[in-house]
Amino acid sequence: MSSVLLDPRVIDASTLIPKATSAIYLQPAVEGQGSTGGTANVAVPTLITRLDQAATAFGSDSKLYKVIKALLDRGSGPIIAVASVLGATLPTLVQRQAAWEKLESDENIRIRLTDSEVQSDLLALAVSCANADMLYNKQICFVGMPSGTTKASLISAGTALTASGEIPASRTCLVSPGVYDQSGVLQGGSFAAACVAAEVSKNADPGNDLDLWNIPLLTAIELDGFGLPIFRRKVAAGIPVDDYEDLLQGGVSPLQPSRVAGGVATTHLRTAYTTNSAWDGIYTRIIVDQIFIDVKAYIYDGNFFRAGNTDATRASMKSGVEALLTERRGWISPVVTPEGALGYNVTATPSPDMRQVIVSYEGVVVRGISTVKVAGHLTIPV
Numbered sequence: 001m002s003s004v005l006l007d008p009r010v011i012d013a014s015t016l017i018p019k020a021t022s023a024i025y026l027q028p029a030v031e032g033q034g035s036t037g038g039t040a041n042v043a044v045p046t047l048i049t050r051l052d053q054a055a056t057a058f059g060s061d062s063k064l065y066k067v068i069k070a071l072l073d074r075g076s077g078p079i080i081a082v083a084s085v086l087g088a089t090l091p092t093l094v095q096r097q098a099a100w101e102k103l104e105s106d107e108n109i110r111i112r113l114t115d116s117e118v119q120s121d122l123l124a125l126a127v128s129c130a131n132a133d134m135l136y137n138k139q140i141c142f143v144g145m146p147s148g149t150t151k152a153s154l155i156s157a158g159t160a161l162t163a164s165g166e167i168p169a170s171r172t173c174l175v176s177p178g179v180y181d182q183s184g185v186l187q188g189g190s191f192a193a194a195c196v197a198a199e200v201s202k203n204a205d206p207g208n209d210l211d212l213w214n215i216p217l218l219t220a221i222e223l224d225g226f227g228l229p230i231f232r233r234k235v236a237a238g239i240p241v242d243d244y245e246d247l248l249q250g251g252v253s254p255l256q257p258s259r260v261a262g263g264v265a266t267t268h269l270r271t272a273y274t275t276n277s278a279w280d281g282i283y284t285r286i287i288v289d290q291i292f293i294d295v296k297a298y299i300y301d302g303n304f305f306r307a308g309n310t311d312a313t314r315a316s317m318k319s320g321v322e323a324l325l326t327e328r329r330g331w332i333s334p335v336v337t338p339e340g341a342l343g344y345n346v347t348a349t350p351s352p353d354m355r356q357v358i359v360s361y362e363g364v365v366v367r368g369i370s371t372v373k374v375a376g377h378l379t380i381p382v
Contacts, residue, residue, distance in 0.1 A: 024076055026201045026286070027108050030067050030194075031099045032115030033091055034083035035059025042083050043099045045106070049078040058083055063115035066187075067194045071113075073217055076198035080109060091116075093124055100125065104132040104139070110289075111197050112141040115190050119145065119157050126161055126168035126272070133167060136296075138289035140171045140271075140282065142197040144189020147178030147222055151231065151243055158251025161272035169273035173282045174252050177230050178222040179215075179264055186222060192255060196266065200282070206290055207330040209283040209368040211268050218264040221255050229257055250274065253282070268370070287331045287365050295359065298324055304357075314348035314357060321359060322346045332363035 029045070040046050040057040048054050054068045064083060071079055084091040084099040096116065103109055109132075114125055122143040132139045145157060154176050161169045175193040180186055195215050203210060222230045231243035231254055244267045247254040251272040258265040271279040279285060298320055299305075307313040325332060325344045334342040345362040 024078075024201045025204050026110035027080065028071055028076055028111040028113060028197055028201050029080040029082070029103045029106070029109040030064065030071070030113045030115070031082050031084055031096060031103065032058075032064030032067060033062060034064050034086040035062040036087050038062065038083060038086045040081075040083050040086070042086055043095075043102060045080050045082045045102050047078050048072075048081045054081065057081070058086075063190075067113055067115050067190060070191055070194035071198045071201075074195065074198035074202075074215075076201045080106070093121060096121060097124065097128070100128040104128055104137065105135060107135070107137045109137070109139055111201055112139050113190070113194055113197055114141075114143065117144060117146045117188050117190050119160065122157070122172075122174070123160060123164055123168075126164055126172040129171040130165070130168040133171070136292075138293060140173065140285060140289075142173045142175055142193040142200070144175045144178075144191070144193040147186055147188045149176065149189070151247060154247060154252045155250030158247075158272050158274065162251055162274050166273055166275070166279075169251070170271045170279040170285055172272045173269055174272050176247065176252050176254050179218050179255065180220045180222075182217045182219060184219055195264075196253070196255070196269065199266075200269070200286075205330070206283050206287045207366060209269065209281055210266055211368060212259075213266045214258050214260075215255070215264045215266065219262055221257060221264055231256070281368060283368065284365050291325070291328065291332060291363075294324055294328070295321055295361075299359070309350050309354045309357060314350065317357065317359060318346050318348040321348075321361060325361060325363060331366055333366055335362050335364060 034040060038058040046057055048068055051069060051072055054065050058064045064081065068079055068081055071077060082099045082102060084095045103112060112125060112129055114121060125141050125143060129139045129141050145154060158174055161172055161174065175196050176189055178186055178188050179192045195218060199210060199213060199215060224230045231247065233242045244254045244256060248268055248270060251274040253269045254267050255264050256267050269282040271282055271285055273279040302320060304313060304317055322344060334344055337343040337345055347360050349358045
């Protein structure tokens with residue numbers, strides 16, 4: 001058709017271009033041990049979208065493949081995966097750290113996983129997530145201990161994570177206990193952590209903290225010698241014991257049997273940090289991180305770095321951030337402003353040399369409901 005038409009018309013010249021998309025909202029990355037037959041290069045991250053790719057790269061009999069499968073089976077993908085070693089010898093911490101270093105610098109990665117269930121490795125992974133924060137890359141890790149780990153040992157691991165510092169511990173979710181997969185095979189804490197991480201990666205609303213969330217394709221949490229859940233609410237010698245509450249207070253995020261028999265659900269997902277209650281929900285960390293990431297994206301996308309440091313530019317920046325925060329009222333509540341209204345006290349202030357703009361805002365992170373007390377007042381005719 002001629003490019004010069006005299007008849008005034010609007011012509012449809014649209015085209016449909018297939019583009020790979022993902023249902024995930026927080027990008028997961030996995031590190032672990034590949035088998036000898038794997039074709040991947042050690043310490044080189046690989047994008048995995050299908051199980052056959054993982055089998056070729058890392059071997060279908062590897063621990064790394066098992067964690068990747070746990071994610072993909074639950075609809076969490078694509079996955080960034082990296083082998084710290086290929087072969088029968090377990091990776092050393094130094095080898096794992098060499099692989100983690102590549103993931104720390106990727107700003108797209110939000111969730112970190114490892115196939116290791118060694119406590120010292122898990123502590124080091126928490127520090128790796130803290131290292132990523134040095135670059136303002138916001139990452140959290142989901143980790144687990146081996147099946148058979150006692151409540152006391154899990155709480156001890158939570159205590160050790162807290163001792164590593166607020167930033168590493170507040171970026172770590174320690175999941176327990178082991179779980180039985182869809183085939184009825186008992187899997188360790190790293191597998192359970194991957195199953196939980198898959199659900200978190202797919203959750204588009206940080207206002208939903210996934211309490212009492214059913215984890216698909218699992219048949220039970222780890223059982224004791226009597227065939228009962230290894231952790232449960234029970235009465236021991238006439239005294240009520242709540243294993244889940246004990247673990248949660250100790251910085252652990254326990255799984256429990258689902259309300260419908262034959263499944264697994266979360267109790268509450270928290271960080272490992274227990275010095276105070278600031279980070280007693282993993283979604284508190286996710287919300288704080290996401291607000292920063294959204295504000296950062298707005299500033300980049302608004303091309304403010306190409307604009308002059310003028311009153312008009314700063315006013316535009318301020319109004320945009322205010323609107324962004326208002327859209328997220330379900331995550332972060334407004335505060336009372338000096339004018340007496342509710343808002344976020346957004347300011348955009350220039351530095352004395354006019355080379356910088358300081359954007360500040362205030363708000364209150366919305367907490368999820370932990371307990372509901374039912375206070376019935378009933379009467380009966382007499």
